[in-house]
Amino acid sequence: MGNANxxxxxxxxxxxxxxxGLSGFYVFLACIALGTAxxxxxxxxxxxxTQGIEAEGSTILGGDIRFELNQRDATPEEFATLESLGDVAVSASSRSMARLADQSDQSLVEVKAVDDAYPLYGAFKTEPAYDFDALAKRDGAFGAxxxxxxxxxxxxxxxxxxLVGNETYQIRGTIVEEPDAxxxxxxxxxxxxxxxxxxEASGLIQPGSLVERVYKIRMPNGTQNADVKAAIDSANLAHPDAGWSTRSRGNAAPALSSNVERFAQFLTLVGLTALVTGGVGVANAVRAFLDSKRNVIxxxxxxxxxxxxxxxxxxxQILIVGAIGIGFGLILAMIAPIAAKAALAGVIPLPTTGILYPGALxxxxxxxxxxxxxxxxxPLGRARDIAASSLFRDQNLAVTDLPRFVYWAGALIAALLLAGLAIYFSVDRRIAIYFLAGVLFAFVVLRFVSLMLMAIARRVGTVKGTPLRLAVGNIHRPGALTPSVxxxxxxxxxxxxxxxLIDSNLRSQIAGNITERAPNFFFVDIQSNVVEDFASLVESDVQDNGKLVRVPMLRGRVIALNEQDVSTIEVPPEARWVLRGDRGITYAKNLPENSTLSAGSWWDADYSGEPLVSFAAEEAGELGLTIGDTVTVNVLGxxxxxxxxxxxxxxxxxxxxNFVMVxxxxxxxxxxxxxxxxxxxPDxxxxxxxxxxxxxxxxxxxxTTVRVKDAIDVVNRVVGQLATAIRAAASVALIASVLVLAGALAAGNRARVHDAVVLKTLGATRKTLxxxxxxxxxxxxxxxxxxxxxxxxxxxWFIVSRIMTLPWTFEPNIAAATIxxxxxxxxxxxLAGTWRVLGQKAAPVLRNL
Incomplete structure (x- = not known):
């Protein structure tokens, strides 16, 4: 017979x-559909x-290009260059304290100052409707x-x-939607x-104040992305020492895009775990299906x-059923973006049209x-090599020998392709490799655990009590459910x-250990001419019940490492934050008290040679820096x-x-x-x-005064929301496990029927079984x-203590919940799977033995 025939x-x-029909394949269908979805x-x-951010890039960014400067205004020459690119909207951002008129209470606020060109794109929605004139000074107060x-x-x-700073502001409306938030x-x-x-009237802007000035450019209609990039390049070429950070509409929210990619990678790996776990269910379902077809075979x-x-x-047949399961999964996957659009409306921009994402599907x-x-x-390979006479005699397809080369080699190639694709499509391939290695290790160890459990049961010997003796025997007998379960x-x-455990340890650190060790307050933007008076006030208020630590602070952006532009350097994901945007930097005569040297030596207190810098060891290692290397930063242009x-x-x-650079x-x-x-x-x-x-x-x-407890509360809420999403994703893997468990029990039903009938014939009661x-x-x-x-x-423990370098504690309540x-x-x-087994009549089963 030819191959085609x-x-x-x-x-x-x-x-x-x-x-x-699909009898025997329902677990198979559910596992594949769940993993696909x-x-x-x-x-x-x-x-x-990602497409939403790209489509709404100009609105999210507030312009086609964004130039950002810290602690200074653009010079007249720089501003003239920006004006030559298109319409310019100028804004400034800072944190400050807003006080009641009688100064009886206050709250930290994020101040954003805008000019009459704001917003260049989108709409600043307020109640009542926004008008720039509403921000003007009237009756002795500016509007806000x-x-x-x-x-x-x-x-x-x-x-x-x-009151903000030295000025009075009247609240003239509430913010409903901020287009460039x-x-x-x-x-x-x-x-x-x-x-x-x-x-300007508030008095918040002083030399060295931590004020972020933003210049947003709206270019002429029809401007292409290539033209936007060329405009950025020309501005940088005209002012190489400006030190501004730039963003274009194609990269409007890089932090959000990066976080979405990372979270998607994590969830994809969790989904892959669910799919691989479901693969065990596929194997069980195929084995059970082939077992049920033994007479046909x-x-x-x-x-x-x-x-x-x-x-x-x-x-x-398996591929047909698999295609049906994949089809159900794809339907659910296509519904997901629609549900996300409804849930994230007003939070993250999503495309208004189109629900098909061929690459993802x-x-x-x-x-x-x-x-x-x-x-x-x-399982197919094993079924292929079993003789017809063996099929008539045996109760199942279980064999100890490997199937033919083509079958196990095909399975191995498919597994390697699966792992290779998972790594290739990951944002951080190192994490993907660790994750897949962990899954493989878990498979190997779980197989070893099941073999050890069977070996222990086999060596237990005779135990008292019929139910216990039967249970121990079932754990190690041929065809036992132990490996699958x-x-x-x-x-x-x-x-x-x-x-x-990771979530629990993070929460305990944020709410407990970190809070106990953290300072009560951060004070920002203390001007040099008042720093001594400020210190005197605080120390007189706290007496001997507190410790005040003060350091000079500037903002700088790393622009080169070893004279190489950082934009051309391949940086590992965990170190990108050091090079992204402006960093707080300081100077010091002596080694900071909360740091220890790991390499090199500190400079003399009266050092006056070439500029030197002390770099955080962990971040230096991630960036490939060592003693003697150079770092170029742009500070104040x-x-x-x-x-x-x-x-x-x-x-x-x-x-x-703490600072990366001192x-x-x-x-x-x-x-x-x-x-x-x-x-x-502390008290x-x-x-x-x-x-x-x-x-x-x-x-x-x-x-500006930041109460650490308030900041930690914000972080706690973010961690809580993230943990909820992660738990929901992880539950997919647990559902897959439960499906596989149900499939494994179903796969062993025929053997269970045989055992139950024989035992009942020998006098065992339903209660005993x-x-x-x-x-x-x-x-x-x-x-x-x-x-x-x-x-x-x-x-x-490895993730918390080795990767996050945080203290680790084991939570017994999680142990109890797991058990x-x-x-x-x-x-x-x-019991749900074997209840029907207990009701089987003996005669029909005994006639087919």
Missing amino acids: MIALAWRFACREIRG AIGGVNAISQAV FVQPLFLDRLNLAVGDNV LSDGIGFAPRLVMSTQGL ATFKCLGAPGDLVSLIYLF GLAVLFSMLTIFVFALL VLALGLGLTLLVALA RNITAKIANLRQVEWESLAI FSPNTFAGAPHSWLATLTM ADNATEKAILTSVTQSFPAV IAAFVTEYALLGAATALFALGAGGFAA VIALVCTVGFG
Whole structure:
């Protein structure tokens, strides 16, 4: 029989046989559909967000190009260059304290000052409707628009007055929608919008003040992205030392885009875990299906059908069923962006048209098909090599020998392709490799755990009690469910344990340990001419009950490493934050008290040579820097190149004053700058903190005070939202595990029927059989839970202590919850699957033995 004829005949038989329905394939369908939907949906939403940002880039950015300067205005020459590119809108941003008119209370605000050209794109929606004239000074007060949260914090209403700096502002409306909010990043306080004239009158802008000035350009209609890039290049060429950071409409919200990509990568890997876990269900379903077709297979072989024809018939059936499962998954994946548009409306821009994302859906199809091949080829290969006589005699298809080379080699190639594609399409391939290595390790270890469990059960010997004896025997007998149950639940529970422990440790650090070690206040924008008076006030208020630490602070942007432009350097993802935008920098005569040298030596207190810099050791390693290398930073429009003199170990989690770069004092001689200070009061209560806050704000209205507890509350909320999303994603893997568990139990039903009938014939009661099954499932669940606790705990410990470098604690409540989930799943689904077995009549079964 020729190959073409064999394929055609196999396809015809497969189509005829599958008309009988999908019985035995429901778990197969559910596993494939779930994994396809997870991978396709996550990537479709990611592409939708990315396309939305690209389509609305000008609105998000507030212009076609954004030039940003810190601590200074553009020079007349620089501004003339910007004006030559198109219409210019000027804004300035800073943090400050807004006080009640009677100064009895205050709140941190994100101040944004705009001119009459704002917004160049989109609409600044307020209630009542925005008009720039509403920001003008009337009746002794400038106008301001605020977010409703600000009114709630200070119990204010539209029309009331507040003090910012040395000026009075009347609240003339509330902010409904700010078109360029995403490009400004996440704020830790409510927004307060005023005019640029109002900001100048406030007294907040002093030499060295931390004010971010933004110049947004609207270019003529029809300007292409290539023209936008050329305009940025020409501005940089005309002013090489300007030190501004630039963004175009094609890169309107890089932080958001990066976070979306990373989160999508994580969820894709979780979806892949669910798909691979479901692959075990595919293998079980295929094995059970082929087992149920043993008489048909035997008949084919007795009539002279070659083994390859039999394999092709059932491979085609498996692919047809797989295509149906993939189809259901793709439908769910196509619905995901629609649901995301409804849920994220007004938060993240998404395309208004189109729901099909072929790349995302194609990737999901490819992953799903490869998964089917990985887990279906081995059972098919075993079925192909079993003789017809063996099929008539044996109860199942279980064999110990490997199938023919072509089958296991095909499965191996498919597995390697699956892993290779997962790594290739990842944003951070290193993380993808670690993740897949962890999954592979879990598969190997779970297999070892199941073999060890079976070996222990085999060596237990005779135990008292019939139910326990039967349960122990079922764990190690040929064709036992032990490998499938341990593997199915193990992966899902391990992932859940790891994520739960990471979340728990992060929360305890943020809400507990970090809060206890962190200072109570950060004071920003302390001018050099008042820093001594400020220190005297604070120290007199706290007496001996607190510690004030103050350091000079400037803003600078790294523009070159070893004289190479940072935009041309390939930087690992974990170090990109150092080079993104402006960084806080300082200078010091002596080594900061919360740092330790790991390499090199500190400069002398009276050092006056070439500029030197101390670099954080971890970040230097990530950037490939060492002692003797050079770093070029732009500060106040001037490029300064310094040589790395030493490396420091920095405890970022302490929230103390820490900097990536600390320069020798002579580097910034004469440069205007402000000061940053922290106040630590271990025993202070809320009343004491409020008194300090009020005293500082009233005496130094230009100083911005950040209460650390308030900032941590914001971080806690963000972490909580992220944790909820991660748990929801991880639950997909647990659902896949439960489906696989159900499939494994279903696959073993025929053997269970045989055992139950024989035992009942020998006098066993239903109560005895139920007790035996419950004991068996409970033992399997407990063993799996112990593994999940160990493996998940190790993974969480590694991530928290080694990658995040945070203290680690084990949470016993998570351990208890894991054991409960494992027992409920195994015992509950086990009984649900075997209840029908207990009602089988003996005669029909005994006649077919």
